[in-house]
Every structure is written in structure tokens, then in C-alpha cells.
Amino acid sequence: MARFIAKRVALGLVTLVLLSMLVFFMANVLPGNVARRVLGPFASPTAVAQLNHQLGTDKPLITQYLNQMKGYLQGDMGKSVSTRQPISDVLWPALGHSIKLAVLAFLIVVPLSILGGVIAALNEGSTRDRVITVGGLSATAVPDFVWAVLLLIVFSLGLGIFPSTAAWPDGSGVLTQIRYLLLPAFCLVFVLFGYIARMARAGTIEALDADYTRTAVIKGLPQRKVLWRHVLRNSLLPTIAVIATQVGYLMGGLVVIELIFNYQGIGQMIFRAATQKDFPALEAAVLVVGVVFLLSTLVADVLYSILNPRVRLGSADQ
Amino acid sequence: MSAAAPPPPSAVDPLGEVTAALGPPRDDARLARRERLQVLFHSKSFIAGAIIVGFFVLCAIFGKMLVLQDPFAGSPINGLEAPSANNWFGTDRLGRDVFSRVIVGARDIMVIAPAATLLGTVIGTALGLVTGYFRGVVDDVLSRLIETVLALPVILVAVMALVSLGPSNLTIIFVVGFVFAPVIARTVRAAVLSERELEYVSAARLRNERTPYILFAEILPNVMGPVIVEFTVRLGYAIFIVATLSFLGLGVQPPSPDWGLQIFDHYGLISGGYWWPVLFPAAAIAILVIGVNLIADGLTQAFER
Numbered sequence: 001m002a003r004f005i006a007k008r009v010a011l012g013l014v015t016l017v018l019l020s021m022l023v024f025f026m027a028n029v030l031p032g033n034v035a036r037r038v039l040g041p042f043a044s045p046t047a048v049a050q051l052n053h054q055l056g057t058d059k060p061l062i063t064q065y066l067n068q069m070k071g072y073l074q075g076d077m078g079k080s081v082s083t084r085q086p087i088s089d090v091l092w093p094a095l096g097h098s099i100k101l102a103v104l105a106f107l108i109v110v111p112l113s114i115l116g117g118v119i120a121a122l123n124e125g126s127t128r129d130r131v132i133t134v135g136g137l138s139a140t141a142v143p144d145f146v147w148a149v150l151l152l153i154v155f156s157l158g159l160g161i162f163p164s165t166a167a168w169p170d171g172s173g174v175l176t177q178i179r180y181l182l183l184p185a186f187c188l189v190f191v192l193f194g195y196i197a198r199m200a201r202a203g204t205i206e207a208l209d210a211d212y213t214r215t216a217v218i219k220g221l222p223q224r225k226v227l228w229r230h231v232l233r234n235s236l237l238p239t240i241a242v243i244a245t246q247v248g249y250l251m252g253g254l255v256v257i258e259l260i261f262n263y264q265g266i267g268q269m270i271f272r273a274a275t276q277k278d279f280p281a282l283e284a285a286v287l288v289v290g291v292v293f294l295l296s297t298l299v300a301d302v303l304y305s306i307l308n309p310r311v312r313l314g315s316a317d318q
Numbered sequence: 319m320s321a322a323a324p325p326p327p328s329a330v331d332p333l334g335e336v337t338a339a340l341g342p343p344r345d346d347a348r349l350a351r352r353e354r355l356q357v358l359f360h361s362k363s364f365i366a367g368a369i370i371v372g373f374f375v376l377c378a379i380f381g382k383m384l385v386l387q388d389p390f391a392g393s394p395i396n397g398l399e400a401p402s403a404n405n406w407f408g409t410d411r412l413g414r415d416v417f418s419r420v421i422v423g424a425r426d427i428m429v430i431a432p433a434a435t436l437l438g439t440v441i442g443t444a445l446g447l448v449t450g451y452f453r454g455v456v457d458d459v460l461s462r463l464i465e466t467v468l469a470l471p472v473i474l475v476a477v478m479a480l481v482s483l484g485p486s487n488l489t490i491i492f493v494v495g496f497v498f499a500p501v502i503a504r505t506v507r508a509a510v511l512s513e514r515e516l517e518y519v520s521a522a523r524l525r526n527e528r529t530p531y532i533l534f535a536e537i538l539p540n541v542m543g544p545v546i547v548e549f550t551v552r553l554g555y556a557i558f559i560v561a562t563l564s565f566l567g568l569g570v571q572p573p574s575p576d577w578g579l580q581i582f583d584h585y586g587l588i589s590g591g592y593w594w595p596v597l598f599p600a601a602a603i604a605i606l607v608i609g610v611n612l613i614a615d616g617l618t619q620a621f622e623r
Contacts, residue, residue, distance in 0.1 A: 015462065015465055015466050018463065018466040019466050019469050022470075023470075023478070026475070026478045026482055030479060030482035134615065137615070138608045141555075141558065141607045141610075141611045142558075142603070142604045142608065143558045143562050143603060144562075145562060145565050145578075145585075146600045146604050149581060149588065149597070150600055152585075152589075153593045156589065157589065157593055164588065164589040248469070248470070248471050249471060252471025252472065253471075255473060255474070255477070256562055256565060256566065260585055270474065274477050277481060282481065286474050286478055289470065290470050
């Protein structure tokens, strides 16, 4: 077990280093001349040279990269080009806000989609199954900002049940905060439902076909018991893995959702950095999202191997 | 007596035997293809998807010819008028007819998304063939690189690259294509892994065929099913991503009547009661994406039987 986890962590670290290089490449090499991209075509050459010096982008790329990584490891993410504030002052609170929204979305979507998937599996091939499967996949395929504006039109403008922004008044209680977060959370729910439901459905169908289920039925266990003790316990394994991989997807979705609902999370921060060509802030925020994603994948792998010894033993052989 | 005796086995034309052996499988392939088409045309989701996508393809091709009003002309005095007999979908902030903008707005996304998907499919298929066939070091290195790109939400990679390179339709095609390549490579690699163990590949190797020939002339035709399915699935995502990029101001640039751009221009007005300049382009995106997914659903049914 320890060997398996150590191997996963080592692979994760390799990916992390490669990821930091990729993000560095996109923020510092792709723009050509960084300060020129920030200041635009009409800035004077001296101003460009000065900003490049200030950002450290006039040094050799290797030095730049190593300096930056040293800073990141010490918790120093550099300063924003547009606000001149330390990036970490904005980034960590923003990440906290985003996690709040993401957790709410997960709390809604996980039970809902597992329920949907299991119902679809128990009625395999029926109309109910088709509706859940095709409906779920269509909901997933429609971009999150489209869901956001549609939900806004129906529930905020039409029915007037929910506020049109996620920015709650200062000093609101938890319940008010949740009311403000429900619409944005549901946009994420729509996008995630299809995937998780599909995995739960596939897992349940497989477990229903398995020999141990047949044995349980034949030996006369009540249906409810077969379902809980034999089917679900096995069918939800792959679902757990999918849920964790969706964290990355969720972080991507946050960019547009937070923008539409004016929510001060990391997505809004990425959008602002992108429109202002604030490369240092953009780089830091995207890297943090990548780290969150890698961590959740790691947790998923470990959790999966604890629940399913076959995975652990199988990969130890390789 | 002796003339009627069958010729000794060595006298049998070897080529004839080979062609005879090749004959039935080729018929099988044709039969399978016909069967696949039959499944496709009996699949309700495929037909529905094809009708939807066909409609938007027509909009993209004929654009302005289909509408009575100029999608670019209007004056702010007539801005934000509710849907009426004159303007079926109302007018936008600048007084332009929303209906004609939704029809004409199909063009950019219907060019960019398929082009980006095609680019990603070509690169990804080549990558997948190479990594799946060679295994070993090449596979390990490329797989790790692929995993790195996949560790970021696609939309963030696209946003970053477009901020760095500056938005233009061609840049979007390249960026989305490159981001898709690793995902497609992973699917193709999985298909190649099982193909490479089959006899026809060993036969080709024994015939001393060159590796590119084995990859592209022998294996590729046999993994075309997954490639086609993957292409349609990715096309749905490409529409998702291109629309989102336009919505973020990093995609198609004004004055194009692109749907994502229209929503971006007007979503702030929803709470003021002006829902029509947002609802119709949003519905167009949703319907197109669902159409593409219905086609993908039908193709999956036809190929994965």
C-alpha cells in the first residue's frame, strides 16, 4: 500500500514539474515580448524595457523559471502587473470562495447523479433510462454559461426566486449565502450530472450482472439488501474516481460562472488577469488550479485502491 | 485417366489462393459497413441530430440570404425592442435584429469548431498510432506529456494561450486543435494497443513493410471507428469551448454576430428585463451542441456493436 502511494506521489510530482514548465512556457515564451504584449503596440521602447526589467523577463529563460519556482515554493507569487499588489493576497481568498461554491455544487450533484445513474441502470433499456442518459449527456454538453443565462432568465427574472448575483450582502448568514450560491451551483450541477450518472449507471449494470449478485438473489436475500450490500458497494467504485477527475473540469467552469454571477473566486480572478494581460497573476492562478486538480486525482487514485485491492496489486506487478 | 487427376498441391496458383482467402473478408467488411449504415439510419438520435446540425450548416452557408434584415445595421434609438412581428426575436442594444444575427451568427462557430476538431483529430491520431505501436520509451515520454496537458482544464489552457498569442480565428483553431490532440491520442492509443497484437500486423511486419505503411495503411483503417466517434464527440466539446472563448472576449471578435459574443454583450441586461438578446443565441448554442451529441450517440451505437 505504502509503495503504491509513494509511486503515485512520485508520478504526481513529475507531472507537477512538467505542468509548471508548460504554464511558464505559455505565460513567458508564447507572448514573445511579455512587456510589449502587456503595454500594447504604442508603448515606447523604454517603457517596454523597463517593465521587462521589473518583471525579470529580460533575464535568460532558465533563470526566470528557476527564480519563479523558488518564489512559489516560498509562498511568494510575485506582484500583479495591473494592481501592483502581491498576487497571493488576492489568490488565496479567491480560492477559498471558489472552494465554497464548488463544495456546494458537489453536495448537490453527487447524490443526485448517483441516484439518477442507479435508477437508469435498474430500468436499463426503458424510456426512463433513455431520458436520464440522453438528458444527462445533453445537459453536460451545453456550455455552462448558456445554463447560467437560461437559469437567470427563468429563476431570477421570470420567477424572481433567486438573486441575479452570487455576491451576498456583507454579514449574511449561512442560509442567505447558500441562497445566493444556489443558481451558480446549479449551472455546475448540470454540467457534471451527465458524467457521474453515466459512470454510476455503467458500474451498477456491471454489478447487477455479476455472479455474486446472482448468488445473493438465489440464496433469497431481500432485494433491498442485495442492492445495498452487493450491488451499490461495487458499482460506486468507478464513480468515485470520476467524481475526483471532475474537479478540474469544475475549476474550468468556474471561470464563466463566477463572471456571470459576479462572484469573487479564482475563476473571476483568472478572467480579470486574462483581460488585463496580467501574466504573473494568470500564471499563478492557473498553476494553483493545476495543483488542486493533481491533488484531487491523487486522492481519487489512493481512495480507489483502498476500496479495490485488485488495482493496488495489479499495478504493483508492473 | 491421368488428365482427370487433380493437380498436385504445389501446382496450385499461390496468388489465386491468396485472393481467394482475401475475398470473403472484404465482402464481410462491405456487409458490416452496410449494416452500420442501416443502424445509423434507423437510429432516432442520429436522424434528429443530423436534422439539427443540417439546419445550422445551411445557416452557416447561406447566412445573409436567409434573412430579411441586415444583421449589422441598426440604430441605438431602436435598441432593446421586445420581440414583435417586425423583429421576431426583438432587437439588441444597438438596435440590430436579433433573429438575423442568430441565423448569420452560425457561420464563425461552424467553421472554427470543425476545423479545430479536424486538426486535433489528425495530430491526435498520429500521436496515438505512434505511442500505441511503439510502446517503450516513446510511449512513456509522450504519455507523461499528454497527462500534463490533461491536468489543466481545457478552457484554461486555451485562455492562457490566446491571451499570450492574441485572439484571431486562426489562433483559436490552432489552440483548440493542439489542446484536443492529447485527448484524442489517448483514445486512439487504447485502440491501437489491441490492434497491434493481431495477425495482420505481424503479417505486415513479416512481409517487411515499412513502419509508416503498417501504421497508416494497415492499422489506421481498422481503428477508424473509434476515430470517427471521437471526432464527433470532440466536435461537441469544440463548440462548447469556442463559444465559451467568445463569451470571455478571447474568441471571435466583434462585429461578428457570433452567439457567444452576443451573450457576452447582453448578459448584464438580464436583470433589467431584457432577456431576448441573450435567450435566442443561448438557445442556438444549446440546440447545436445537443444536435452534435445526438449524432455522436447514433455513431457510437453503430460502431460499438
